[in-house]
Amino acid sequence: MRTNITSATQFCKSFFDTILVFCVWISVVVFLSSVASADLIKLKNGGEVRGKLLRTTSGSAETRVIQTLSGGSITIDSQNIEFITNRPLSIEEYESRSKEIEDTVEAHLRLADWCLKNHLSSQRLEQMEKIIQLDPDHAKARAALGYSKRDGEWMTRDEVMRKNGYIKYKGRYVSSAELELLEKNQAELEAERKWIKKVKLWLIWLNGNDLLQQQEGLKNFQEVSDPHAVAALARLMGKHKHIAIRSLLVATLDQIPGNKPLRPLAELVLTDPIQTIRNSALEVLTKRDATGAIAFFIEGLKNKSNIIVKRAGQGLESIGDRSVVPDLISALTTSHTYRVRVPDTTSTYSYNTNGTFGGSGVVLPPDIEAGLLAGRYPNGVIVLPSQQPKVQMRTVSVKHLHQNEAVLLALQKITQQNFGYNERLWRLWWASTQNQTGLVPVIQ
Template sequence: MLRISMLLVVCVLLGEPSARADRYDLKSGGYVEGELIARPDDGSYVIKTPDGARLAFERADVVRVTVVDDAATEYARRSREMHDTIEAHRALADWCRTNKLDQQRDHHLQRVLQFDPNDEEARLGLGYQKRGGRWLNRAELMRVRGMELYEGKYRTSQEIVLLERAKQNEGAAQDWTVKLRLWRDWLDSRREDRVAEARLQIASLDDPLAAPSIVRLLEREQDEWVVRQYVAALGRLDHPSATQTLVRLALHDEDAEIREECRDLLTRNGRVASIYPFVQALKSKNNEIVNRAASALEVIGNPDAVSPLIDALVTTHRFRIEGNSDRISAGMSNGSGGLSFGGNGPKIISKDLRNPQVLRALTSLTHQSGLDYDETAWRDWFVNQQMSADINSRRDL
């Protein structure tokens, strides 16, 4: 049971009332505000309330102590004692600024303006600026600049439209996730009508906002038919995540048919594919990736790929030979290197590999044959072509 006892005050408790008034939440459900005067050895609390009463609580009766900021307590005392005059509010506003009580400061500056709407010091303190003889607050000033407060920040109307559209797109994408998961479950249903409906819905997907959800499902899909349907859907969707996924699969999927399908989809229906990711892949440590990238560049057909393809006709890769065996592990990285020995341990060898898909892509893009894997001959031919094109362009001027 809560026990509260009045204490006799000894000399150490005498003096001016403190500005501090911490909060003591009690086990009974109530609370007391006051200054902690003493903590005896038994852990109890001796508190002086703002009206001067002394109370004692056993340790078990206090469930939480919230320490109140001294400045806030002092402000409460000052605000109770102040007179409602413009001078008093201005003085307390200055005190609040010194003690970093911004909200309270603004309150008193607003009161100053109620006494004198033209008080320049109060206007400036509240962030007003004078424009055309009128005092404008921050919101009004930003509105003049064509900006509105949106989700805690001032933004242009165009930016707000884009953010709202992004919100709508995010909601639509979430809806697609729900639908696609439902259709995927239906594909495994024993009901033929649900299987047929799911196949129809997946095969007719044409909303670009569905692309991110399809990509997530594709990453963990094991069924070959479903994978192909998802890939086909991505080929129909004009969305960055769809294009990025087709590029990734064209380079890294283990299924040759999937890789071929992705290469074709990147240029189907008027889609203009970037050569950049495939040009970068020509520098891969993995020789297979180099050739897959070349195959994609051949399909894309952009002549800007000719120069990097020439550089990739023959690439150097490193292989690891395990111990005394003839087994080779292709760790492979581009760059020069010879034969590295480690006693009877693994050996690292470097080999120059010809890349047939690179040669095929070059031949297709340039309609030039007979140069084989001679990089120097290809480079000479390329420079001559560039010079001829430059001369012809000058003649046309």
Template sequence: MSRKASNSTIMTAALAMKAMAQGPMMEPDGTPASVCSAFGCEFGVVPGEGCEAGAFMVSGLLRRDDKGGARLGATALLDLPRGVRAIAWVPTGGGDRGCIIPWRGRVGSRIVIPLKKMAWVIAAYLGAAAAARGDVFHLREGGKLDGTVVEDLGETLRIRTVSGVSDIEKDRVVRIEKGDPPWVRYEKRAKKCEETVKDQLALANWCREIGLRAEERRHLERVIALEVNHADARRRLGFVQEGGNWIKPKSSGARSEAERTERRRAQSDERRIQEKVTEYTVKVKAIYRGRLSEKAGGERSKAFADGRRQILEIRDPLAIPGITSVLSGGHLAARRLLVEALAQFDVDEATMNLVAIALLDPSKEVRGAAARALKPRKDDRIVVELRSALRSDEEAILRNAASALGILKAKSAVRDLTPVLSTETVGLVRVSRWVSLDSLYGAYSNWQRYRLGGFPVLYKPSCIWAMGPGSIIGTVSEYEYQVISIHRTEVQEALIEITGQNLGFDAAAWLKWADDHGA
């Protein structure tokens, strides 16, 4: 039953394998299979017993007009017994190829698939075979990725996920949990999923989380089949509500060739950018560990001076994510260097990070340096964002925003600063009251006759010891809720910097100044 594949088939499959599978084809038992046997013959034509349903399931999945069907079909092939797991490509004319799945010793299903879609199935089969096991990568920032390691690049790992291949720094990975790849986990969940709105929606949500978009859509469609007016499912499927009815807007049509070319170019640029960002991040980490960290000698060492020079020589804006992510978590001198480095970049990302540092850095010195670095920038958005931060519920952010506005001498912020000069809040306060207990002492401090060592002695207490040594005046403390007035000196100092006046905490006086000076 084996037939030789055409050159175009082998070439298409090879390209698909390189672009999507990112790894050699592997049988589930770990034995490599050659490209020749992958595309020139079937993998065992003697079927196992009771496999007809499985073969037809694969056939149905491969008929689907999307990559998700190809991937699940290829995975289903792997799940079939070894004797029935077979895939072959034969000419059918018109530039197409047919997918043959044998069972009971004969061809059980022949599916005609256009040549351009054939690559999806081949690459999915290769990917599913290569990823007989999948891992869950738990990240330091709290998220996680599902996939398999394609290559260890030293400082980074190249990981294949359902969305493609990406690089991730090793120190972001807290732990790696071994397990099945996401498409295998999907099959297991799907088998347990009941025909209820709750179960179908839950499975659709799970598919969205791990990137199985086609499967998400399938289960959303089951939801609206069970509950026609389910709003969330309808919206996620692209429906809009007009006059009480759910309708689907007309499609704008297939993308033109120019749009497809532009999309491919954008995707290529995105990959190249991510590779460069990762490259800079790795470089900055190496500089920090070897030159800038406290273990390397401290701020006054030659190593730090050399590391500082290397950081400041980097002028590519694509280095900003790496410089910021590494140095922002460092010691005080490293964060001062971060501000110095960002000040060299006249781009939005540098400005954004300087504003964040001015609001959030724990050091007043670093916050002030960041605000001063913002001063030469002719960007009205800076003051707008800092004025907005004055409305923050976080007291520290409010005060830091005021300090930054003062350094920038933002006259337009006077009316925003004035209302936050002072505030009142209700808080639990410890209240202490002095209580004189001389009457109590007088009543009970008479001379007393005790016996000491068998002899009588006279004793008179020198104080009320419960109130403290040598004292007959005590302090009674308790907690109670009171209205507390808070005066924000950072806001007052900002107003003084901006106006050159010191009107204290008199809000009315500051507003009058604003009226008189057109602020």
């Protein structure tokens, strides 16, 4: 009997010890969670208050009481609050550190290492971007950003693969021919091949001199409604040298139901050199459910050409929804590199603070400067000197940060908000809207 009582006593003691440890653990977790994050209150006058939201009181006007990070408390009229969001304290510390450091490679590298220790991946990449702006050949920063050196030029893996003709499909790179096979079954491929012969023949008729054949070919295009015809139409007409043929493509795709016309229509909006064709293709998209085309425009926001980025913004303004807001925020400002041929001097070439391009003692022609600033030369330009024709030339890379008005207009239309080109404020506001829906975003 005594043994049983002793065993029961030991069991109870062990049980209560376990409960005590569990309670202590819960208290620690609650404490850590309370100090690991903070509320950020964005005021309509542009100010910010950081702390913990304590309570809401009702009187003549609703107010918010915030305990600041220093331990005091502030009462704010809700009418003065733009939005409230929650984010980790490590982000607050990062912002303070980033404002105080010197603009040197060493300082940014130290802050990047601090970000790595504090699991701030996007902030670390931000510092690496600043490093390569100061030192374009900094190997560690380039490696962190996913660059490798190919033929003397720093390129990301995506850029290398795209240059070699590969496309990213479900996390891996495939050729365009392989992509077509992956996305379609054998029956679809057979049905599409039958259309290639028809479309080729009709195009021959349209480009011939026989008026009756021209009319017959046009009539045939006007009657197409089979989705299996889309691949042949896009392949044979999408890059046709005659504007009239590409316009006919838009009209023909407009007749075809389903999602298959979405890709060629989006490609026309993004890449066709004629604005009227781009506008017509976008108008066709807006008349139907174009949700499936949104992905093509999101990809366009990441394009190396600023012209494509702006067109993607215009497209999303017309067919985008709130799901594209984070992608638009990331594309508010985009950096683009231009390769240009210039006289080989000791001068360095870059975009100057006054918006001009050139180096000490060397100035590019005004029309070339304007074209580079507008992004009209995605493949670079060759600038020949006006004097001394026998001068050695060299190719240099110049980088320019573009503010994309088309992207900002798309954001304003979709969100009915306007924080200008301030990406940080856009992200804070977007996080606050996700908090309201019950989600818990990680703001970085």
